[in-house]
Amino acid sequence: MGDYADLPGVRTWYETDGKGDPLVLLHGGFCTNDTWGAQRAELAAAYRLFLPERRAHGHTPDVAGPLTYRDMADDTVAFLETVVGGPAHLVGWSDGGVVALLVALARPDLVRKAVVIGATFRPGPECFAAPRMLDAMAPDSPDMRFFRELYEPVTPDGPDHWPVVAAKVIDMWRTQPTLTARDLARVAAPTLVLVGDDDLMTLEHTVALYRAVPDARLAVVPGASHLVPLEQPALVNRLVLEHLAQDTVETMMPVRRATAGGAGVGTG
Numbered sequence: 001m002g003d004y005a006d007l008p009g010v011r012t013w014y015e016t017d018g019k020g021d022p023l024v025l026l027h028g029g030f031c032t033n034d035t036w037g038a039q040r041a042e043l044a045a046a047y048r049l050f051l052p053e054r055r056a057h058g059h060t061p062d063v064a065g066p067l068t069y070r071d072m073a074d075d076t077v078a079f080l081e082t083v084v085g086g087p088a089h090l091v092g093w094s095d096g097g098v099v100a101l102l103v104a105l106a107r108p109d110l111v112r113k114a115v116v117i118g119a120t121f122r123p124g125p126e127c128f129a130a131p132r133m134l135d136a137m138a139p140d141s142p143d144m145r146f147f148r149e150l151y152e153p154v155t156p157d158g159p160d161h162w163p164v165v166a167a168k169v170i171d172m173w174r175t176q177p178t179l180t181a182r183d184l185a186r187v188a189a190p191t192l193v194l195v196g197d198d199d200l201m202t203l204e205h206t207v208a209l210y211r212a213v214p215d216a217r218l219a220v221v222p223g224a225s226h227l228v229p230l231e232q233p234a235l236v237n238r239l240v241l242e243h244l245a246q247d248t249v250e251t252m253m254p255v256r257r258a259t260a261g262g263a264g265v266g267t268g
Contacts, residue, residue, distance in 0.1 A: 002033075002059065005052075007078040009071060013059035014052040014083060018044030021112075022088035023244070025051045026076065026096025028118075029169050030147035032058035032154065035093075038233035039240070043091075046241060050088070052079050054099070056165045061156045067168040069095070069177050073102035080110045089244050090189075091115040093229060094200075098177050104189045105179075111189040115240050118226045119193070119209065120201050121179040127205040134174055139166040184212035191216045192243040194236065196224030215257070217243060 002015040015033055017040060025036050025043070033051045043049055054072045056062040063071075076099055080088060087110045092100030097119025104111040125131045137144060139162055148166075152159035193210040197203070197220050210218040219239050221228050229236045249257060 004059075005079060005083045007075055007082065009075045009078065010055040010060060010063050012052050012055070012075060012079060014050060014079070016051070017049040018047055020047045022084050022086070023047035023049055024076070024080070024084065024088050024090050025049060026090060026092035026099050027051075027053065027057065028094030028096055029173070030057070030144075030151065030166075031094075032150050034150065035230070038230055039091075039237055042237045043240065047089070047244075050079070050084055052076070052083075054095075056157075056168065058151070059154050059156065062161060062165055062168075067172045069098050069102055069172070072099050073106060076100075076103050077107050077110060080107075086110070087112050089113045089115075091117070091240060092119065093117040094119065094226065101179065101184070101187065102177070104187045104191070105183060108188040113244055114187075114189045114191045115194060115243060116191065116209075117194045117229060117236070118196065118199050118201070120205065121177055121184060121209055121212075122205070123175050123178065124173040127201045129200060129202050133200075134170060137166075137170050139163040181208065181212040184209065185214060187213045187216075190243075190247075192219060192239065193217065194219045194221070194228070194239060196220075196226060196228040196231070197222050198225050199228070200226040215249075217249065 002013055005012050005014060023043060027033060027035055032053055053060045055075060056067060089112050090100040097116030100114050100116055104114055120127050124134055148162055151162055191213050193216050195206045210216050221232050221235060224231050
């Protein structure tokens with residue numbers, strides 16, 4: 001079951017599940033909470049889950065004007081303050097990962113740990129493995145059918161609003177986000193960067209994200225695409241739960257994580 005929260009930016013639909021420390025799940029672009037189906041039960045066994053659907057997604061209405069990641073991050077901050085009631089772990093998939101990064105930058109006091117799955121920090125034309133996919137996207141195209149069928153039955157704006165939302169999201173992907181490595185260096189939350197080895201963005205872009213976020217952890221899941229939480233749910237769930245539970249990383253030969261002034265263990 002779900003409910004609405006009257007946030008300053010938009011009346012936001014959300015669901016809750018489980019008990020324990022708060023964990024907010026942030027879905028991907030064009031998606032709804034249904035796409036967390038392979039994660040929900042296992043994560044809810046360890047955490048109190050909060051699942052908001054962002055503006056123009058699922059049960060949450062669209063808002064006049066363009067869609068921006070920063071507006072959705074502001075909505076998420078308001079959600080954390082008014083519904084969650086304080087700091088939480090954030091797990092964001094795709095667009096949800098972008099939102100998680102922006103929230104961690106804007107309000108580090110509200111983010112305990114973060115997991116970003118298939119996320120970007122630059123616009124699609126700069127980081128997508130196949131940037132031309134943006135040109136092929138149209139509201140009525142076969143590739144968009146899956147998302148349209150998620151949207152139409154539940155949107156309060158009515159199914160006829162789909163072309164408007166589709167155009168807004170695609171435009172957002174073309175022009176946003178616009179973070180830099182210097183911006184990402186200010187992320188204070190311990191962060192796991194997770195990606196499929198055949199994801200929408202280039203692996204080089206994901207590695208740049210991992211390298212820019214201080215003390216981040218990187219997981220590249222073999223034989224997986226941008227839908228890695230659906231394709232490899234058991235592995236993704238384990239990686240998420242281990243990251244949230246583990247406070248320090250101890251390895252036998254640290255290089256990137258070697259302490260300042262210290263040295264890693266050599267082999268020669």
